[in-house]
Amino acid sequence: MLTEEFIKELRDSMSLSTIISKKVRLVKKGKNFIGLCPFHNEKTPSFNVNDDEGYYHCFGCGAHGDSISFIRNYENKSFMEAVETISYISGIKLPALNSDNIELLNEKKNLLKLIKLSTQFYSRSLFTLNGKDALQYVKSRGLQEETIKKFILGYAPQTGLKAYLNSEGFRDDILIKAGLLRENSDGSISEVFRNRLIFPIFDRKSNPIAFGGRAMFNSKAKYLNSPNSILFQKSECLYGLSHLTRDDFKTKPLLIVEGYMDVISINQSKIAQGVAPLGTAISENQIETIWKLNNKLVLCLDGDKAGEIAAWRFINRVLPILNIGKEISFAWLPENHDPDDMLRNSNKDHFEAIIRNPSSLIDTIWKILRNKYNDTNPDSKAQLRVEAKKTVNLIKNNDIRQSYMDEVYQRIKDSRTSNQNYLSSDFIKRPSVGRQSILNSIFLILICHPQLVMDFSEKIVKLDFKNNFKNKIVLILLDMVIKNPTIDRNQFSDHLDSLNMSNTLNELDTKLIIKRLGYDPGKIDTKNVSNNFSELLERILNENKRI
Structure with missing residues (x-):
């Protein structure tokens, strides 16, 4: 000590x-x-x-x-x-350790050696005949051999680890302590990880200290993690932390994701960096650990109800430790998609657009509360206001709390006029239109008013126009607006011409779209069309939820 x-x-x-x-x-x-x-x-x-x-x-x-x-x-x-x-x-020498410290230090060194040998055993097993199914599985998930070796993925056969480690001089009681063996009710001993794809878990110095195992068979426990030990505490470790590169923090988002494969796929894609908690909700200690590396964190979530619930739990955990200079934002993925899915299924551009245009913390708080309460009803609006204040009051930093409270009051004030007509009375009432007509209307308005991307990017990236060229054009627009927020219609059109993609615009039946909209978006300024565009987005995204 x-x-x-x-x-x-x-x-x-x-x-x-x-x-x-x-x-x-x-x-x-x-x-x-x-x-x-x-x-x-x-x-x-x-x-x-x-x-x-x-x-x-x-x-x-x-x-x-x-x-x-x-x-x-x-x-x-x-x-x-x-x-x-x-x-x-x-040059100042550390004081001599006492006998208890020496014993603990020796035990840690012994366990580190044991886990390292186990990692090597599992890694070799992946490339044997027994591991062929596991190797085929990781390759089917799009992982390159370089990535497999970088994360030292392995395979745990039905048996073999115990015999190998015994031959290296490690007794069974040490293997049990390390979480590699377990005693059964009948007194027998069996290996914990059997017929599983192995993900070594590393400490900050890139030493393997524990394992995660994915079942290669039907099992109630699809994933298993090593138990806590003097090397490994599940609530403090983050998978992927050892593979972060400080130089990339300036150019690549740091994402908090859910699982091993998400972290690995993101690392392989080179468009971001990722970490994941180990089967439990992320803790305050883990959040602060990441903040020490990067002040701006992006939480990736499935855009369904479960994702919204997870976001709200996270918000309640992070607000008390929020400080000036520390940021949290939210990347909402399409429903039933995770980062690994999107990166494997040719949605890399779509995924990158989402993570580079995340929703802010205050926007996410407001969105969740508005989904919970009907703000057109006075009683519900009162409940929304009470819960918004209660939520913001979780922030301990006085300056940040006041700033968030000011924003909440402003949004409540603004919502009083949200039910007014979004366009002037000169516009005729629009007839009801179908799903594809709404998508066509959104697309035409975007082409006429590229600046709208700045305000609605987190919703736009969730759209599927059911046309590869239209989807590509919208992704190009998102990318251009990030680089040039003041881009106008002519600049965007010229850029599409240079890419030989203007034919898609020419194929639009603009007369029919204008007839159904009730106005020509090309003849109205961006401010006046914004509310209508917002409504169309909400309609199509709500429609998506019902499908």
Whole structure:
């Protein structure tokens, strides 16, 4: 056990700027040093280092701490690992460990060796005759050999691990402690993972510390995870954390997903990075662990009722720990789809458009509450207001709580006029139209008013126009608007011409669409058509839910 006196001596042994300057370019400014913050992407330096007080602080994202916390967060290390790093740099030796600590350390080393040998056994087994079905399965899921080796996927045969580890000198009681063997009610011993595809679970230093196993047969337990141990705590570990690349945080979204295959497929796609909790709801500790790496997190959810329930549970968990500079947004996938499904089934562009245009935290709170309460009814509107205030009050940070409360009050105020007609009285009442007619109307309005993508992107990406060319055109539009938010109709049309895709526009029966709409969207400004466009989107998405 390290004493407070030793920790203080270690902190005082070197100036904070000396330690941080090994990772960040610092410039002297008065008594302090400044530089670009290593914990978020910025162009103007807001990262301050104060040697006299021994702390750093970023005025951009709120990152704050001392030399130990800097090493922990920057290098993704544990407290003891950070202490060891500073001890090595400063030349101050760590105090001798007592007998209890030595015993625990030796036990950890022994288990690490055991899990590593087991990982190698499972990995070899995947490429044997016994593992051919498991190997065929992962390849059918689109995984390349490079990816299989990168995540060291394996196969657990019916038997063989126990004999192998016994031959390496490990007794059965150690294997039971590691969660690799179990004692049955009749006193016999059997291997825990049998006829399962194996996913090694890694610590932050990329050491395998546990396993997840997917059944290759009909089983009540489709997935099994190793039990908790001195190496592995399910509520603290995140699958995929070991494979994150800090340099990619500036350009690729960091996604929280549900399962092993989602993380692996996202990693292979190279369009994002992903982590997943291990069969349980994500904990506050896990959220804060990810925030230390990237201030902006995107939660991927199925766009059905179950996804909405999961989002609400997550919101109630994250609001109390929300701080300035930390963000959470929500990527709503098409119903009954997960990231792995979309990346395997030629929907990579669609998936990328969704994750790059997520719904904000406040938008998601408002959407869920409006789905729950009918805001056209005074009593329901009162209930919505009460629950919105109750939800926002979960935020402990005073500044953020007030900001969210202001936004909630504004939205309640705006909703009072939401039932008014969306267009001027000059427009004729539109006749009822079918599903495909609504899609055609949405498509034509988008072509005439590309800027609408900025306000409705999270809904637009959920649409299927039942026409590959139209779907492609909308994805191209989403991409263009991200790069140029002020794009107009002529610029977009010229771009389609350059791609030889303007024929799709020429094939539209615009006269029929205009007749059914009751107005020509090309002759109305974007502001006046926006409410009508919103209504058409809601109609088609609600229709999708009923199908």
